[in-house]
Every structure is written in structure tokens, then in C-alpha cells.
Amino acid sequence: MGIGVFQSYYESHQLQQYSASDISWIASLELFIMFSGGPIIGRIYDRQGPRYLLLFGSFMHVLGLMMASLGTEYYQILLAQGICSPIGISCLFTPATYCTLTWFHRRRGLAMGIISAGSSLGGVVFPIMIDHLITDLGFAWAIRIAAFLILAMLIFSNLTVRSRIQPDPKNLRLVDYVKPLQERVYLLTSIGSFLFYLGMFLPIDYIQLQATAYGMGLDLGNYLIPVLNAASLFGRIVPGWLGDRMGTYNVQILMSIFSGTLALALWIPAKGNAAMIVFAALYGFVSGAFVSLLPAMIAQISDMKEIGTRTGVEFAIMSVAALVSNPIGGKLIRYDPMDFTHLQIFCGVVLLGGACFFALARIALAGPGLIHKV
Numbered sequence: 080m081g082i083g084v085f086q087s088y089y090e091s092h093q094l095q096q097y098s099a100s101d102i103s104w105i106a107s108l109e110l111f112i113m114f115s116g117g118p119i120i121g122r123i124y125d126r127q128g129p130r131y132l133l134l135f136g137s138f139m140h141v142l143g144l145m146m147a148s149l150g151t152e153y154y155q156i157l158l159a160q161g162i163c164s165p166i167g168i169s170c171l172f173t174p175a176t177y178c179t180l181t182w183f184h185r186r187r188g189l190a191m192g193i194i195s196a197g198s199s200l201g202g203v204v205f206p207i208m209i210d211h212l213i214t215d216l217g218f219a220w221a222i223r224i225a226a227f228l229i230l231a232m233l234i235f236s237n238l239t240v241r242s243r244i245q246p247d248p249k250n251l252r253l254v255d256y257v258k259p260l261q262e263r264v265y266l267l268t269s270i271g272s273f274l275f276y277l278g279m280f281l282p283i284d285y286i287q288l289q290a291t292a293y294g295m296g297l298d299l300g301n302y303l304i305p306v307l308n309a310a311s312l313f314g315r316i317v318p319g320w321l322g323d324r325m326g327t328y329n330v331q332i333l334m335s336i337f338s339g340t341l342a343l344a345l346w347i348p349a350k351g352n353a354a355m356i357v358f359a360a361l362y363g364f365v366s367g368a369f370v371s372l373l374p375a376m377i378a379q380i381s382d383m384k385e386i387g388t389r390t391g392v393e394f395a396i397m398s399v400a401a402l403v404s405n406p407i408g409g410k411l412i413r414y415d416p417m418d419f420t421h422l423q424i425f426c427g428v429v430l431l432g433g434a435c436f437f438a439l440a441r442i443a444l445a446g447p448g449l450i451h452k453v
Contacts, residue, residue: 116400144350192317202305282307328441338366341362346423
């Protein structure tokens with residue numbers, strides 16, 4: 080619902096006595112739990128299908144948001160928004176991703192782009208909605224109204240999400256989790272995903288804080304995250320469409336290079352309002368490709384009967400990056416005066432590092448030739 084919005088709000092309200100690094104653990108834990116459950120949830124999906132996961136996830140996500148609306152202390156918000164809610168999100172996000180992959184092959188990238196664009200659309204609507212609701216009704220009712228809206232949409236999801244492939248109720252073996260990492264292409268892709276995810280959310284989480292620190296008014300600063308998410312909507316669909324024609328690995332490499340380059344070449348010197356708005360839009364577009372292309376990349380090198388387990392292992396690896404990313408970013412910020420340069424350099428370097436490992440995975444998969452569709 081706009082992690083950067085909550086980061087900025089908590090720093091100036093309920094948790095103003097805590098540092099940016101301390102508060103960022105809430106968002107980091109949220110992302111960590113959301114992805115770290117991938118191996119377990121993926122295995123349940125392979126054996127049982129999506130139905131029970133969606134029901135349980137709907138309950139936990141809405142419950143976590145309702146409890147967050149009551150939170151006034153750090154530990155209360157951490158438990159509700161950092162643990163309970165993301166357990167539900169994990170049970171919702173992963174089955175929806177896996178089900179989509181089973182229905183498409185030739186246009187899998189475009190399909191994932193359209194599906195993942197839904198979260199970008201939510202990232203446009205929810206921050207603006209919550210900002211206005213907080214002003215009119217207060218924080219508690221803003222979160223409750225958002226939770227009721229999410230509940231209504233989840234009812235529709237529970238009625239419609241289905242997998243094309245029948246569940247495979249074979250017994251769990253620990254080797255099933257280790258086996259993918261013994262494959263060179265999968266391992267290199269996983270390392271690239273870890274590095275890219277280590278930097279991907281830093282602009283999303285800190286650009287609003289940076290903008291207000293550099294003098295941007297709140298009326299304009301509150302729209303930076305929606306601008307980034309609006310651009311990400313197209314950044315998930317267009318690269319997904321290109322990936323079906325040029326190769327998912329090829330497009331992922333290009334977009335990862337652009338993401339790192341933007342962080343170093345545009346985000347660092349961005350001090351004025353116009354520069355930060357332009358960066359938010361461009362970064363939202365190029366970084367959005369990662370969300371839609373990565374599941375298609377894993378599906379490309381996997382047996383669809385094992386897609387839940389193999390994608391779950393990938394998500395678990397990314398969850399470690401999600402856990403440490405924001406606290407690292409918070410520690411790299413210098414205060415009095417505010418300076419974000421070290422944070423921005425770290426972001427750009429790890430994004431480019433991810434691009435390098437995606438390139439190595441592509442070479443391992445199809446060789447160094449540039450004309451291959453991979």
C-alpha cells in the first residue's frame with residue numbers, strides 16, 4: 080500500500096522518536112516474510128493448489144491491517160504490519176503468480192506484466208487515498224478503509240484464481256529445495272536477483288524523505304510514490320511484451336543496467352523538484368521490469384510441475400535482501416545536514432551488480448552471442 084508513504088508518516092508521527100533505520104525494519108520485515116515463505120507456500124501450492132492458501136492469506140492480510148490501525152507503539156506496528164499482514168500477502172502473492180505462469184507459455188512475459196501491473200495501479204491509488212483519508216479521518220480509519228477495500232477485492236480473487244495444472248501430492252523432500260541451486264543458470268539468476276532486490280526498493284522507500292529534506296512541499300512530495308508506481312505500471316507491461324519477442328533474460332539485463340545507471344547518474348545529482356520527479360518516473364519504469372520478468376525467467380528454466388518450489392526458493396533468496404536493504408539504506412543516510420549520497424551509490428552499485436549476474440546467467444544458458452533470443 081505504499082511502503083515509502085508509511086516510512087515517511089511514521090517518522091513524523093507515532094514513531095518520531097526512532098531513527099529512519101529503526102523504522103525501516105518494519106518495511107524490511109514485511110518484504111522478508113512476504114518472500115521467505117516462498118519455499119513452504121510453493122510446496123503447499125504444488126501439492127494442494129491455490130484455494131486454501133488464498134483463503135488463509137485473505138484473513139491474515141486484512142487482520143494485520145486492522146491491527147496496524149490500532150497500533151501506537153513500535154512493537155505493535157511491527158507485529159501487525161511487519162509480521163501478520165505479510166504472512167497473508169505471501170499466501171496471496173505467490174499462488175497468484177504461479178497460477179498465471181501455468182496458463183501461458185508463448186506470451187508469459189506479457190501475462191506476468193499485466194498481472195503485476197495491478198500492484199503498480201494499487202501503488203498509485205492507495206498512497207493518494209491514504210494521504211487524503213489521514214487528513215480527513217485520521218490514520219486509524221484510513222488504514223481500516225483500505226483494509227475493507229482490500230477485503231472486497233480479495234473476495235473476487237478467491238472466486239476466480241485457478242491453476243491449469245492439477246496438484247501433485249508427492250511427499251516433500253529437502254533435496255527439492257537444494258536441487259535448483261545446483262544448476263548454474265538458476266544459481267546465477269538467483270545471485271542477480273538478490274543483488275538487484277538489495278537496491279530496488281531503496282529509491283521507493285527514501286525518495287519521499289529525501290524530497291522533503293531538500294525542500295519539496297508535502298503536497299507535491301506525497302505524489303512522488305504514485306508517480307513512480309504509475310510509471311512502473313507501464314514498466315511491467317512493456318518489458319514483459321518485449322521479453323516475449325526479444326527474450327526475457329535479454330530485456331531483464333537491459334532494464335537492470337538502466338536502473339543502476341539512473342541511480343548513479345540522475346538520483347545522486349537530483350536536488351530540485353523537477354529532477355526528483357523525472358527520476359521517480361524513469362526509475363519506476365525501468366525497475367518495474369524486474370517484477371514481471373523474473374517469474375517468466377524462472378519458468379523458462381523450470382518444469383512447470385515444480386514451478387511453486389523453484390520460484391519459492393528464488394523468493395526466499397530475495398527475502399534476505401529485502402530484510403537488510405532498508406536498514407542498510409537508513410544507516411547510509413547522513414544527518415545534520417541531510418545527505419543521501421552514500422545510500423544512492425550503494426543502490427546504483429548493487430543494481431548494476433545484479434545486471435552482471437543476469438548477463439552471466441544468460442551466457443551460461445545460451446552462450447555469449449548477442450542475437451540469441453534468451
